[in-house]
Amino acid sequence: MKLDALWVAFYTIVLREVRRFTRIWPQTLLPPAVTMTLYFIIFGNLIGSRIGEMGGFNYMQFIVPGLIMMAVITNSYANVVSSFFSMKFQRSIEELLVSPVPNWVILAGYVTGGMARGLGIGVIVTALSLAFTQLSIHSFPMVVVTVFLTSALFALGGFINAMLATKFDDISIVPTFVLTPLTYLGGVFYSIDMLPGFWQGVSMANPILYMVNGFRFGILGVSDVNPFVSLGMILVFIVVLAFVALRMLERGKGIRH
Amino acid sequence: MTNALEIEGLTKTYGDGFQALKGIDLHVREGDFFALLGPNGAGKSTTLGIVCSLVNKTAGKVRVFGHDIDTNLADAKLNLGVVPQEFNFNQFEKVFDIVTTQAGYYGIPLSRASVSAEKYLKKLGLWDKRNTPARMLSGGMKRRLMIARALVHEPKLLILDEPTAGVDIELRRSMWTFLEEMNREGTTIILTTHYLEEAEALCRNIAIIDHGKILKHTSKRELLQQLSVETFVLDTEKELSGVPELDDVICRINDEGALEVDVEKGQALNAVFAQLDQLGIKVVSMRTKANRLEELFIRMVEENAAEARKNVEGAA
Numbered sequence: 346m347k348l349d350a351l352w353v354a355f356y357t358i359v360l361r362e363v364r365r366f367t368r369i370w371p372q373t374l375l376p377p378a379v380t381m382t383l384y385f386i387i388f389g390n391l392i393g394s395r396i397g398e399m400g401g402f403n404y405m406q407f408i409v410p411g412l413i414m415m416a417v418i419t420n421s422y423a424n425v426v427s428s429f430f431s432m433k434f435q436r437s438i439e440e441l442l443v444s445p446v447p448n449w450v451i452l453a454g455y456v457t458g459g460m461a462r463g464l465g466i467g468v469i470v471t472a473l474s475l476a477f478t479q480l481s482i483h484s485f486p487m488v489v490v491t492v493f494l495t496s497a498l499f500a501l502g503g504f505i506n507a508m509l510a511t512k513f514d515d516i517s518i519v520p521t522f523v524l525t526p527l528t529y530l531g532g533v534f535y536s537i538d539m540l541p542g543f544w545q546g547v548s549m550a551n552p553i554l555y556m557v558n559g560f561r562f563g564i565l566g567v568s569d570v571n572p573f574v575s576l577g578m579i580l581v582f583i584v585v586l587a588f589v590a591l592r593m594l595e596r597g598k599g600i601r602h
Numbered sequence: 603m604t605n606a607l608e609i610e611g612l613t614k615t616y617g618d619g620f621q622a623l624k625g626i627d628l629h630v631r632e633g634d635f636f637a638l639l640g641p642n643g644a645g646k647s648t649t650l651g652i653v654c655s656l657v658n659k660t661a662g663k664v665r666v667f668g669h670d671i672d673t674n675l676a677d678a679k680l681n682l683g684v685v686p687q688e689f690n691f692n693q694f695e696k697v698f699d700i701v702t703t704q705a706g707y708y709g710i711p712l713s714r715a716s717v718s719a720e721k722y723l724k725k726l727g728l729w730d731k732r733n734t735p736a737r738m739l740s741g742g743m744k745r746r747l748m749i750a751r752a753l754v755h756e757p758k759l760l761i762l763d764e765p766t767a768g769v770d771i772e773l774r775r776s777m778w779t780f781l782e783e784m785n786r787e788g789t790t791i792i793l794t795t796h797y798l799e800e801a802e803a804l805c806r807n808i809a810i811i812d813h814g815k816i817l818k819h820t821s822k823r824e825l826l827q828q829l830s831v832e833t834f835v836l837d838t839e840k841e842l843s844g845v846p847e848l849d850d851v852i853c854r855i856n857d858e859g860a861l862e863v864d865v866e867k868g869q870a871l872n873a874v875f876a877q878l879d880q881l882g883i884k885v886v887s888m889r890t891k892a893n894r895l896e897e898l899f900i901r902m903v904e905e906n907a908a909e910a911r912k913n914v915e916g917a918a
Contacts, residue, residue, distance in 0.1 A: 443679060443682065445679040
């Protein structure tokens, strides 16, 4: 396929994804907005006022970057895993398989679709947070790069999950039992300085900790870890997951007999 | 003339060890209307699945208009349109979006895709339903939607896997007319079907596959010449109360109440009519029974099964 045809194919996949999650907005866009507003009210306002400062900022300001990142992570992942698995389940994935679209364009299209939802939710949550606190941005490039790369990484994760899934249960196992605990333990609500030495060490093995702190550094200028180490880790994960996803597509794992 | 499809030594063994294809060879000429026939599980869908990249082959060569699917898959796919056996579109999407999205996968921009989608949706009687979600369509409409989707990028080879399964007779006939028109305009068509009447009415060349092997690969005319008996359907003026006794021919009354008469090749029909006349039975119209192919098909598949049984017994 020529370059302009590849662009049309890529754009078609992205458009289809965007159309899908906007068509079902009460399932995709509304719930994270409601959930995050509750977090802001309960943890930020009600409980946060009793906690005091953390990292030199009031508790609401401290948790906002983490909550934005949490919304971006879960939605980037959820969009791709549910959309691609639904296509497998309904066999509409065959529309793509019979067409000449190269695998890397399929992957790029789905990941971009996942990022569109994840980043869109990120914008909504950020706008909502402004109703509860003031945010000043420490490093705009750091914010943009971290949130884009993290969104891409989890969209890739969602894609691999969907490729491996054989039933609907399989697409909720990872978000429920892996993603959510890692996010909650990834320093969204606390600084790891508060933990005993052993648990600080354990926390350092949690990749989401680096993403949350990289993003928090971009907004607040404070971080439990070196923000450039965070970026490096995200990039390495992206390369590895993209390679795995492409290999799976090439072999037709779960989509070709 | 080039071949639209060439298959050489194609084999497929599934993960559970089941050998669906045992080295088949097949070629379909450009412009042909070709039927791949076989009982359930014979290997029809596996063969077409490999051609369409929905199934990974174990060994063998497949070329679509000369493009090898191992070395030039994208060009092979550009020439192919596929209508699968089961509905495989997103049921929540609108008809027009389904067709134009498919065009997008072939790199056709929306402006051109919209024109092509309109053309085929109109031809297939779905234009009024263009803004309807696919789940709201009837079964026949869904089948036609899959045909429009397969044609939106103007493929040179159209593959249809059981295209008229479950559709009523009227719609089936209109789909036949549409497919004949597509074929006349130059599209090569390959179909699998359980309605052998369909293959007999539409196709020029036929392959019969069973247990992963091609039993016959020839023209329809040559295949039908193998029949030693031809069946005629005679519509009588009055409904028959019983099967008339006729010399030298076997006859019966079919489900529609018409008289079916089996006549040996070369046997004159005059004697049959003379006997019917003597019995006071008036024939108002006559036609050949359209499912002659069915008889041949059943005979070949049964012979193949008998041979397989013999081989198993011999080995034991």
